Structure formats: structure tokens, C-alpha cells
Amino acid sequence: MSVMGATFVRNWRITVRAYPWTYFVGTLATGVLTIGVSMLAYRAIGGGRVGASFTAATGSADYLGYVTIGAAALTFTTRMVLWVAKAQITEYREGTLESQLLTPARRLPYLLGVTAQALSTTAVEITVLVAVAGVLGVRLSVPEPLTLLAATVAATVAVVGMSVPLSALMLAAGEAHITQNTLFTAMALLCGFTFPTSYLPQAARWLGEALPVTWALRVLRAATLPGADVDPWPAFAVCLLLGGAYLLVGLSILKPAERRALHRSARA
Amino acid sequence: MSHALRVVAAEALKQHRRLFGQPLVLFSMLLWPLLTLAATYYTVLPVMESAAAPQRWPVAADPRRLLAFLAAGALAYTFFFSLVQSAWHFSFERVSGTLEALFLSPASRMALVIGNGAAALTQNAWLFGCFAVAAATAADVLDVAHPGMYVVAAVALLVPAVAWGAFLNSLLIFSRDSAFLYTLLDDPLWFVAGVRLPLFALPVWIKVVGLAFPLTSSLVVLRGALLDRADLGDLVVPLGWLALLTVGLFGGASALLRLGEARVQRTGGLQVF
Numbered sequence: 001m002s003v004m005g006a007t008f009v010r011n012w013r014i015t016v017r018a019y020p021w022t023y024f025v026g027t028l029a030t031g032v033l034t035i036g037v038s039m040l041a042y043r044a045i046g047g048g049r050v051g052a053s054f055t056a057a058t059g060s061a062d063y064l065g066y067v068t069i070g071a072a073a074l075t076f077t078t079r080m081v082l083w084v085a086k087a088q089i090t091e092y093r094e095g096t097l098e099s100q101l102l103t104p105a106r107r108l109p110y111l112l113g114v115t116a117q118a119l120s121t122t123a124v125e126i127t128v129l130v131a132v133a134g135v136l137g138v139r140l141s142v143p144e145p146l147t148l149l150a151a152t153v154a155a156t157v158a159v160v161g162m163s164v165p166l167s168a169l170m171l172a173a174g175e176a177h178i179t180q181n182t183l184f185t186a187m188a189l190l191c192g193f194t195f196p197t198s199y200l201p202q203a204a205r206w207l208g209e210a211l212p213v214t215w216a217l218r219v220l221r222a223a224t225l226p227g228a229d230v231d232p233w234p235a236f237a238v239c240l241l242l243g244g245a246y247l248l249v250g251l252s253i254l255k256p257a258e259r260r261a262l263h264r265s266a267r268a
Numbered sequence: 269m270s271h272a273l274r275v276v277a278a279e280a281l282k283q284h285r286r287l288f289g290q291p292l293v294l295f296s297m298l299l300w301p302l303l304t305l306a307a308t309y310y311t312v313l314p315v316m317e318s319a320a321a322p323q324r325w326p327v328a329a330d331p332r333r334l335l336a337f338l339a340a341g342a343l344a345y346t347f348f349f350s351l352v353q354s355a356w357h358f359s360f361e362r363v364s365g366t367l368e369a370l371f372l373s374p375a376s377r378m379a380l381v382i383g384n385g386a387a388a389l390t391q392n393a394w395l396f397g398c399f400a401v402a403a404a405t406a407a408d409v410l411d412v413a414h415p416g417m418y419v420v421a422a423v424a425l426l427v428p429a430v431a432w433g434a435f436l437n438s439l440l441i442f443s444r445d446s447a448f449l450y451t452l453l454d455d456p457l458w459f460v461a462g463v464r465l466p467l468f469a470l471p472v473w474i475k476v477v478g479l480a481f482p483l484t485s486s487l488v489v490l491r492g493a494l495l496d497r498a499d500l501g502d503l504v505v506p507l508g509w510l511a512l513l514t515v516g517l518f519g520g521a522s523a524l525l526r527l528g529e530a531r532v533q534r535t536g537g538l539q540v541f
Contacts (some may be wrong), residue, residue: 022447029455037464042317044327045468053318063314105483178295185303194311 007113015121024125027078027118031071032136033130034193034194035211038067039136055067057196060225065140068133069224070193070217072126077159077213078184079125083118084111084163085180088254091259092261093141101262107254111167140224147223154239158212168257174230174264212246215239261263272379279375279383280390283354287391296353297346297395305342311334325466333495335408338369340491341463341515347501348483352453353434354388360436368538378434385433389426403494413499415538420500420507424489428482428510431517438521441528462487482517485510513529514530 042048042063050063058066087110091097100110130140142148166183170176187193190200190208197208208214215238222232286291302468313331315321322329327337358381363365370380393493403410412418436453458464467475467488478484484507492506500507532538 007475026451026454030453033406033455033459036459037308038311038315040465040469040471041312045321045328046315046318047320049318049320050314051319053317054314067311106340123436152407178292181300182295185300185307189303189307193315194307199310 001109003109004113004116008117008214009192011114011117012120014119023079023082027075028125028129028132029134030078031075032132034062034071034074034139035047035133035136035216037067038194038260039064053199054196058221059230060143062226063241064138066221067194068138068140068224069220070124070195072129073155073217073220074193075129075259076122076126076155076190077187079122080115080118080156080159081163081166081180081183083122084114084160085166085174087111087114088167089174089176092171092174092265096099097258097265101258107251111164113182119156141226142224143266144223150232150236151220151223152218152227154216154236155213155242157240157243158216161212161246161250164199165253166250168250168253170253171261172257176263178264187211187213190214209217210242212239271282272376275375275379276383276386279380279388283357283384283387284391286357286386287327293391297350297392298398299344301346305338308342309338311364312338312464325468327466332409336403336466336495337491338464339399339403339496341458341487343395343414344425344483345458346395346430346465346489347389348401348432348457348486349454350388350392351385351429354433355436358384359440362538363421367488371529371532371538377520377529381434381437381521382430382438385430388433389429401430410494411497412494415489417499418502421490424493424503424507424510425486428486428514428517431514431521432482434521435517435524438528441525441532449456457481457483460484479509480513482513483512485513493518 013251042050046063049063053068054063055061060066088097091100133140162183166179166198170179173179189206191211191214192208193198197214200208215235218230218235219232219239222230222235305457312334315333316328316334329334361370371377382534460470460474461483462470462478466480467484470478488506489503489510492503
């Protein structure tokens with residue numbers, strides 16, 4: 001607990017002193033412009049209507065609400081992954097990974113501290129995004145507030161679960177740019193952020209099913225889509241199971257990845 | 269002139285050696301654009317399937333034409349974005365201390381920034397090739413008036429892109445902060461240039477902003493020539509505007525380089541940021 005608290009406080013200080021504005025503007029722009037394109041297409045081309053396939057797949061005709069929630073969820077996911085998965089490679093690049101390995105602190109509380117701090121800043125960023133969407137004229141409703149809370153829990157478990165093996169991968173490869181952007185573009189396609197996954201070809205759909213974020217999104221849709229009458233709890237359970245499995249795999253490969261990173265910096 | 273050409277060739281060769289065969293190029297030029305293209309297609313698909321869409325935009329009625337429209341947008345955007353990336357790499361010269369050496373050499377500054385951008389483009393020629401092959405395989409998607417229009421499309425994409433690259437590179441004489449390039453010119457660029465939507469769907473003020481970027485007009489020519497059977501006469505307005513923009517960008521780059529160099533001679537800014 002003390003490791004988690006200390007990491008939380010340290011990361012808050014870093015954020016307050018040197019907030020990464022360009023990252024923030026970049027991710028916010030991606031979200032806002034995704035909503036913008038959908039809105040312009042919906043009004044100028046669709047005439048304020050969508051095809052029957054969308055209504056059949058989602059149980060709702062609220063296309064703009066669907067895309068806005070998806071864009072906000074994608075912003076949440078990318079920002080959280082940037083924080084949690086890149087925590088250790090940032091230590092490595094700044095030369096503090098050795099100190100981290102020398103302390104008796106365990107990895108999981110450290111990563112949870114990073115997660116807690118990331119959640120607090122990401123919440124602010126998502127609020128800004130949703131407010132901008134509101135100014136643009138998107139009306140959102142939350143028919144199931146309790147389910148929304150569950151969706152936030154599910155999304156956090158999913159993101160942390162995916163970030164830990166990713167962190168190991170980045171440390172082992174000594175590279176973050178390609179890994180993170182490949183994951184972001186793949187997730188944007190496979191997980192059903194801005195369109196229902198039933199649009200995808202069968203093989204791609206299976207890939208999406210293997211990612212916990214896809215299941216977290218199902219809980220989120222149940223909470224936010226008016227008229228989507230689905231039971232969110234099976235998806236919630238699958239999300240926690242999958243996220244937990246990713247987390248366990250990640251923690252088990254973190255040690256060899258750290259060793260590899262150390263050997264690399266010793267050689268350099 | 270031959271001196272400038274030698275500088276262009278040398279700088280291009282240097283960039284080629286730095287970049288070619290790097291996994292980053294394969295990911296950022298092929299895999300990410302393809303994944304993003306597919307996601308964009310599926311995101312706008314519900315709207316295109318609405319009953320009102322085909323009357324407002326005939327392309328919406330045919331998923332293959334819609335995909336070709338978006339793919340042409342992704343191709344042109346990727347080309348222009350590779351120039352943003354090349355400018356980003358140019359900023360490493362400053363970080364590694366070689367920018368000063370470049371400015372101590374008698375090489376023409378303009379030739380340097382052109383060479384830098386040209387290298388990025390020739391390395392992406394294969395991308396254009398892949399697109400052409402893919403489009404030719406789906407033969408009924410392409411609708412070209414005559415073979416000469418392929419040349420027009422390629423020139424309308426390449427020449428303004430080199431000018432764009434020279435301009436971006438010259439901006440970095442003033443600052444080492446290249447993150448703003450990524451932030452300002454990544455997402456907003458595709459939005460205002462009509463990469464993912466036909467221009468008529470954009471509000472007037474966005475169209476006006478978009479016209480200032482060569483990508484917008486390049487894309488009009490590319491789509492017109494390859495997908496809509498336009499000939500030279502149909503495209504004379506965007507081509508003329510592109511020519512003006514290209515001259516303006518080269519002129520701007522040259523002026524910025526001179527101003528920037530005078531400034532860093534006064535401030536020592538090339539070395540100490």
C-alpha cells in the first residue's frame with residue numbers, strides 16, 4: 001500500500017510540474033475530430049439517419065451518442081495505456097529502472113500507483129472531451145448509472161491487464177513508439193469503439209473478442225445506450241477474467257524483460 | 269545548379285540510409301494507415317447505409333467506391349504525413365549537433381531541405397505502387413479518362429508534397445520543438461483536407477482553412493483523375509491553385525531559411541537551442 005501511495009504522489013508531482021500538453025492536445029484532437037467527422041457525415045450525407053444494420057446491431061439509432069461514447073472510451077484507453085504500459089520504459093530511459101529494481105518494492109503495487117494517478121488525470125481529460133462533444137451538440141444520457149460505474153471498473157481492469165504484458169514487451173524490445181501505436185490502431189479497429197464489432201469480418205471479430213477492452217465496451221454500451229436492453233454482467237465477468245489473465249501473464253514475463261533491459265543498458 | 273543537385277542527391281542519400289529498411293517505416297507507412305482506413309470505413313458505414321445518403325452523395329451507395337474514395341484519401345494523407353515525419357527526423361540534426369555543421373558547409377540551404385523531403389517521398393513510392401496494384405486488381409473502381417491522367421495525379425501528389433516538406437523543414441530552423449508538428453499536423457490535417465469526407469460535407473470555414481493546405485487540392489486532383497474520370501480541363505482550377513501553393517511554399521521556405529539563419533547567427537541558437 002505504501003508503494004502504491006508513494007508512486008501516486010511522485011507521479012502527481014511529475015504531472016503538476018511538467019504536464020505533457022502535446023500528448024493531451026493530440027489525444028483530445030483525435031477524439032474530437034472522430035466525433036466531428038461522424039457528425040458531419042451524419043448530417044450532410046446521412047440526412048440525420050443511419051442504416052438498418054446499425055440499429056439492428058446496437059438496438060439503438062443514436063449514432064452520434066454511440067460514436068461519442070466510443071471516442072471517449074478510446075481516449076481513456078490510449079491515455080491509460082500511455083501511462084501504465086510506458087511507466088517502466090520511461091524509468092529505463094530516464095535511468096531510474098536500476099534504482100527501481102534495487103528497492104524492495106513489488107511491481108504490482110507500483111503499477112497500481114501509476115494506474116491510480118493516471119485515472120485521476122484521465123478523468124479530467126475525458127470530462128473535457130465529453131464537454132466539447134456537448135458544445136458540438138451531442139446529447140448523451142446515462143440510463144444506468146450503476147452499470148456506468150461497473151463499466152469504469154471493467155475498463156480499468158482491462159487496460160491495466162493489457163498494459164502489464166505490453167510494458168514487458170516494451171522493456172524487452174527497448175522500444176515504445178511502434179508497439180504503442182500498433183496497439184492503438186489495432187484496438188480502434190477491433191474492439192468496437194466507433195462501430196459495432198459485428199461489422200468486422202469473422203476472423204477480425206475473434207481477435208477483438210480476445211481483448212478485454214472489447215468486453216469492457218459492452219458493459220459501457222449497456223450503461224449508456226438508450227434502448228439497448230442487454231444484461232451487462234456476463235460481459236463484466238468475462239472482462240474481469242480476461243483482464244486478470246493478461247495481468248498474470250504480464251507479471252510473469254516482467255522479470256525476464258527487466259533483466260533483458262538491464263543487460264542491454266550494461267552493454268551500451 | 270549542378271552544385272544544388274549534388275546537395276539534393278547527397279542529402280537524399282543520407283536520409284535514405286538512415287530510414288530505409290527500418291521497421292518504423294513499414295509500420296507508419298503501411299500497417300497503421302491500413303488499420304485506420306478500415307476503422308474509418310466501418311465508422312462512417314452506418315451513415316452511408318441510410319436511405320438519404322445515395323441522393324446526397326452517389327459514392328455512398330457503393331461500398332467499393334466508398335472504400336476507394338477513403339483509400340485515395342489515406343494514400344495522399346500518408347504521403348503528406350511522411351513529410352511531417354521527415355521534418356521530425358530533421359529536428360534530430362539539431363539534437364545531435366549536426367545542424368550547425370550543415371549550416372557551416374557551403375551547401376545551399378534550400379537544396380538541403382528539398383533533398384530531405386524528396387528522400388522521404390521516393391522511399392514511399394512503393395506505397396503508391398501498392399495502391400495502384402490494389403486498385404487495378406479491383407479494376408472497376410478506377411475510372412481514368414486516359415493514361416496521361418496517372419502522371420497528372422502522381423505529379424499533383426508529389427510536387428506539392430516536396431514543397432510542403434521543404435516548408436516544414438525550414439520551420440524547424442526556429443525551434444527544436446518538433447512535437448507541435450505532430451500535434452498540429454496529424455489529426456487536424458486530415459480533418460480539414462477532406463481525407464475522410466467529401467468536401468461538400470464540410471462547413472465553409474473548414475473548407476477555407478483546408479484550401480491553405482496543399483493536401484486538400486492534391487486530393488481533389490487525385491480522386492478526380494483516378495476515380496471520377498476527370499481530364500485535365502476538369503481539374504484546371506485545383507491544379508492552378510496547387511501550382512500557386514507550391515510556389516508560395518517554396519518561397520516561404522526560402523524566406524524562413526534566410527530569416528532563421530540570420531537569427532541563429534545572432535543568437536547562437538543552433539547550438540544552445
